[in-house]
Amino acid sequence: MKKLMLGNEAIARGAYEAGVKVVSAYPGTPSTEVSECIARYDEVYAEWAPNEKVAFEVAIGASFVGARSMVCMKHVGVNVAADPMFTAAYTGVNGGLVILAADDPGMHSSQNEQDTRFYARSAHIPMLEPSDSAEAKEFTKLAFELSEKYDTPVFVRTTTRLAHSQSLVETAERREVPLRPYVKDVSKYTMMPSSAIGRHVAVEAREDKLAADVNFFDVNREEMNDPSLGIVCSGVVYQYVKEALPEASVFKLGVVYPLPFGRLRDFASKVERLVVVEELEPFFQNQLKANGIDCEGKNLFSKQGEISVADIRLKLLGEKLDVEKQDLPVRPPVMCAGCPHRGVFYILNKLKVTVSADIGCYTLGAQPPLCAVDTVVCMGASVGIAHGFEKAAGREQSKRTVAVIGDSTFIHSGITGLINAVYNKSNITLVILDNSTTGMTGHQQHPATGLTLKQEPAKILDIVALCKTVGCDSVRVVDSYDLAEVEKTLKEELAADGVSVIVAKRPCALLDRNYPAPCTVSDCRKCGMCFKLGCPAIEKQADGSAKINASLCVGCGLCEKVCKFGAIKEG
């Protein structure tokens, strides 16, 4: 029977059917649901790792010892995992090893728009890209087979639209795959110069063989139609092409690295005009050109954002749509009513400090009216950046600089920055916003929440003890809702020398929804202070007075604390 499945759910199903035994991952939109779905299968061991590098190493271990294993991440996670990944391409595998990497053209939920296909090429790892949920499942199974056949990790690449679209999938039974025997083999599994030299040769030989074989893979498919226009495409863009240009001839790439140049050359010879339609970088286009196959591509389509059906029709058929220009108030995402991060950013804004922030729900503290973030680069960067500020601009600067990081991000990669700051005699102030979850990506567990991905009880990492142990000069805990305490502690720690950590604790407002009664306003003096919180439940009336929307307010009491006129009462 066919069933509607999210792309990510279909990948999980494919891995399950392929007999995967171990899955490790760190959450990241749009890859998160793969792990969440696979965790439902009792036959599969699945976990959240603290970061993508660790997750990758776990998958390598499981593969070496003979199991089919998978590691999942968003595109920027591949940067974090790149170190083990490049060398895993050398060692190859024992049990099949699949890397799920999710790109985000259009940056629906990311800090950059990098194109993971380049990793496939530079690490010499083959890459498959499905175009709907049914293919997502089948390609994942194929990836395990190819991994074992060619002795290499294999990428499955998705994009947001594939990962988060549902389409029909026919499920099959799981095939149990017994552990392959593990045999000690220093020349293959111990990468030091003497053995890696030999493996580099093996990598090139394998890639040459695969580059020849992909010409015969049926996931690379030629659909001859009207020969006046030939399109080369892959992934969900294939669906856009089929909808926009039903008459065109299409070469659909299922393997996006290495490319089947023999068949592409043949296709090019049969069509009058060859156009590559691909999102992000001219990855196919440049390789085609380098192989003497003339084509168009990025002269028509942008390297930025997503491609749409309308785009394709406009660029290739000249069809223009009649749309109206609008000037409506935007509706950006905001921190939820009652978000524990809000008060901390309100105080940071009040103190007029420079804030090196990090990636998570609290990145929204950059937006009006809080406007309390100066820098955001990548996960964990807040700590190193604050330390760099201090070393370059000195103690005066560090007295006005605060690093801010979430609990999950701190464990992911903030802790190493903190060790560096302590070791190198820094004077920085770090606020860890401990909301007991990985909020941004949809509330995943992490090492300090006490539960695993499978919702089983786990040891709880003690963040305060950890910071003390690495040698921080001061580690203090405050209640994120207690504005006076947050302000006082921040001032004291900014003035103090050494490395200070302030752990601001309060669970995410969406975790336990037993909220106190909403607050109410009476005799508002229209001073405007409460609007500076940016709480979506506090609305400015036409006459400038404040009104609290009872259906949104969760009674956190922050507004009551900022109103100097006592106009706001807790419910």
Add this chain to the structure above:
Amino acid sequence: MKANILIVGVGGQGTLLASRILGALADLEGSDCKLSEVHGMSQRGGSVVTNVKIADEVKSPIIGLRDADIIMAFEKLEALRYTNYLKKGGVIVVNDQEILPMPVITGARKYPEHIVEDLRERAGKVIVVPALAIAEEIGNLKTVNVVMIGALAKNLGIPFEKIDAALKAAVKPKLYEVNRTALQRGYDIG
């Protein structure tokens, strides 16, 4: 059955359940169907879009500009924001509810007036549903989305029994009764 339905609203309003009910409906009809959703933004309050495409064969999961037969809007300003996606003569089913976005809350912008009139100028037909008021009467504010589905189903000419079966397939059993009431109320005014 063939329809491109764009569901728009504000994060936290339950657009995902609405699209899943329509997915279940397509399943009952034996049609091809693709849904495309927004995930991973836990925070509430952002503008959200869900695409539902039902046909004999669906290619792209995304509804483009001037490509929607119907826009189902859970919030008035969001209905207006997405009118460029509506085909000429398309239908808008809009919840008569205003949720103020941050620029309006802070006083930087004004919430647009006369939205329903503006929608009428841009659509073949506009159905205004007091879904929040109905959900309040039912005593469960979370049923706004299902009231809207009821109104939509009536306008698509779907028999009540069929959309009711789709609802049953998509919601948890213990939530079915209250949602069935919501569906019926929406269907009656649709």
